[in-house]
Amino acid sequence: MSFCKDCISGVRHEGTQEGKMETIGGVSCYVATPTVDYPTDKVIMFITDVFGIPLPNNPLLADDFARNGFKVVMPELFNGDAIPPDALEPGSTFDIQTWFGSHAPDGATEIVRKVIAALKEQGVTKFGSLGYCYGARVCFNLAFNNEVQAVAAAHPSLLKFPDDFEKYIASSQAPLLINSCEFDTMFPLENAPKVDGLFASFGPGYKRTYYQGCTHGFAVRGDMSKPEIKAGKEGAFTESVKFMLEKL
Template identity: 50%
Template sequence: MSFCENCVKGVTHDGEPKGKWEVINGVNSYVATPTKDYPKDKVLLYLADIFGPQLINNRLLADDFANNGFKTIVPDIFNGDPAPADALTDGSTWDLYQWFGGHGQDKTRPTVDKVLEALKSEGVTSFGVLGYCFGDPADLEKYKSDAKAPLLISSCPVDSQFPLEASEQADKIFADFGPGYKREHFEGCTHGFAVRGDMKDPNVKAGKEGAFKATVEWMIKHL
């Protein structure tokens, strides 16, 4: 997981989250459950951006996935210490890079594993994983060689951690990826658009909604 300046830019969205907080195997998690019948053996595991499920945007987005029939769980992978929401405000002095030093994969992965262990013990056998602000071009080859799950990438033109050349690289690497691969690209957007985008900007609004629609369709097809 790596960061760029756009990791701490964006807009806090309005709304009233409908899910609830639960402790899953010791991990505080936001759980969004469909109101209609849904497959109990399937879960969307939502790995949030650096603001965690504490940021209302992430909870509202989890609710949206639940409204489309997927039980969605957002574990607090930063163990009670996500980036503060006021880091998005102008003039914030919060230090992203100092924070990052104590929130690497050695800290986040054990938390994810605890949640997976608990859900499997409850009978969940299929997981879809949503990663926002997660990943790096260096992960692509490893994913191709080790993973068996189909991969959807939502890219944009302004993203220092996944620039256009990385998108082209991904298309080449996964051109013959057996499980399945697709990349959706959203013009007029910057890193973070799918969670913290300014919905007053028509390009960003179209990108956020387009990325969500593509993800729902992907999960319906593959999960």
């Protein structure tokens, strides 16, 4: 497994975070809770990119989902060692491949499982899963065992084509949304119609969106000063909200 340069590129977003940190199942989590009535038996697991909770973009996006009526839980996947936001700065020489050697998705998957188990003890029965970049790999791992009931993945990383997609179809009952873009070596444009073909008769449900002019990372680290990227980021968010409202 490997990453591309766009896995650690992008723009830091600004805003006031509305959620709070909680410990769930022994795992530190950012929790965004709606201010209106919401179904307490449902939770959306927000599985981040390699920047995790320290990058403001991720908690701010979780807050946006909470405003749409979902309780959102974002586990700390990297034991306090997420890639620092400074890696986004021009000239950064951060070595993501070395970092990845200590942070494989299997470990992150086990962390999320601890949180899911604890939430089940609190009465949660249905889990949606949002996966951004690295996080999409974790979402697939969970979906293979039907530990989540709906998956929305944006510019997924670390998935092997066609193996992981065929495994998803064979083993999962979770509807799948993929928010894809024009420039993405992790989910190449030439593979997109092939994935669509594989999922053409996937009973639980499948949808793929496509955002022209956008690059890997656009849905969470996109430059909002660029109209195409802003439209892509907002489109991917809207599609994910609609998908979870319909499928979860």
